Amino acid sequence: MLMTKCNFRDLKKASMLYALCSMLFVCGFAANDANAFGDFGDWGDDTFIDTHAAPDPWSPTVEPWDAGFADHDIFADETITVTDELDLTVAMPVALNPGSDFADVMRFDIAGAMLGMDFEAVHNLFFRMPSLYAPRKQNSIVYSIPRDWQINLDYECRMQGIFVPAQLTNCINTLAQRRGLMYASEVHLVRESTGETVTVHFTSNLTDNIVWRVMYDNDIDVVEGEADKFQDQRDRRRFAFWRSVLDKYGAPNSGEDRWISSDNTFDPMMVAYFGRLDLMNAGIRAMDAAENFRTAQENFKTRPYSF
Numbered sequence: 520m521l522m523t524k525c526n527f528r529d530l531k532k533a534s535m536l537y538a539l540c541s542m543l544f545v546c547g548f549a550a551n552d553a554n555a556f557g558d559f560g561d562w563g564d565d566t567f568i569d570t571h572a573a574p575d576p577w578s579p580t581v582e583p584w585d586a587g588f589a590d591h592d593i594f595a596d597e598t599i600t601v602t603d604e605l606d607l608t609v610a611m612p613v614a615l616n617p618g619s620d621f622a623d624v625m626r627f628d629i630a631g632a633m634l635g636m637d638f639e640a641v642h643n644l645f646f647r648m649p650s651l652y653a654p655r656k657q658n659s660i661v662y663s664i665p666r667d668w669q670i671n672l673d674y675e676c677r678m679q680g681i682f683v684p685a686q687l688t689n690c691i692n693t694l695a696q697r698r699g700l701m702y703a704s705e706v707h708l709v710r711e712s713t714g715e716t717v718t719v720h721f722t723s724n725l726t727d728n729i730v731w732r733v734m735y736d737n738d739i740d741v742v743e744g745e746a747d748k749f750q751d752q753r754d755r756r757r758f759a760f761w762r763s764v765l766d767k768y769g770a771p772n773s774g775e776d777r778w779i780s781s782d783n784t785f786d787p788m789m790v791a792y793f794g795r796l797d798l799m800n801a802g803i804r805a806m807d808a809a810e811n812f813r814t815a816q817e818n819f820k821t822r823p824y825s826f
Contacts (some may be wrong), residue, residue: 598658619772624787652708663704667815722807735796
């Protein structure tokens with residue numbers, strides 16, 4: 520009778536993620552506490568890292584929340600999101616073109632950003648060194664909390680009697696920051712003179728906060744009016760863009776618009792569109808989602824039930 524009332528949605532999610540990781544030959548991601556929740560360094564106002572000793576994120580003891588934050592939101596000027604659930608549509612079926620070789624996509628870069636770079640390397644490249652691209656004026660860095668950990672922290676805060684939405688959000692953010700669970704998930708860059716943008720996506724701290732996706736956009740597909748000349752101008756912009764893509768990356772080796780490193784859909788690849796490039800490693804994103812789900816489940820601080 521009790522079993523018929525259980526919700527197996529999370530168990531199904533866990534099974535999917537572990538099956539995915541098995542397909543990727545992931546057998547227990549190796550990450551120690553020091554690597555997963557280490558010091559990020561000094562990035563001035565761009566970081567929430569507490570300079571005081573951080574509590575052990577794996578401690579079974581519920582950490583009292585500092586009620587002093589209730590009336591002063593230390594994160595008010597920052598963009599903090601909850602990491603989206605894993606979107607498997609980013610892993611598209613691929614096939615190598617006849618006569619083509621696999622590409623070393625891990626060596627591809629977009630404006631200097633490459634797959635596998637850690638956040639500090641990207642930060643140094645675009646925030647501390649001269650570059651064609653600069654951080655956008657507002658919220659150039661977006662911080663996130665993995666969804667599975669956000670669920671844990673929400674429960675912890677409510678068990679301490681915090682229910683007012685603003686205070687609950689601030690409690691979750693504070694605990695996440697103190698425990699190293701809050702991470703830089705996106706960096707947004709712009710080239711003011713041309714309107715081009717680059718968005719760099721990172722995995723969580725549990726998988727070393729590295730680049731798993733780089734997205735580039737420009738305005739070549741915008742039609743300025745209805746006259747034929749505007750259509751012709753768009754077509755010429757498209758041609759010039761595609762020619763520059765071929766000059767930098769060579770000819771696609773999968774279909775007409777993809778560069779693949781293997782026939783595994785979760786391995787690094789790049790896709791070109793009109794005015795857009797999408798460089799991604801869906802495999803490391805999948806590992807990150809699975810590892811956060813597993814560790815959050817194992818460290819959920821429930822009440823000490825006894826029966």
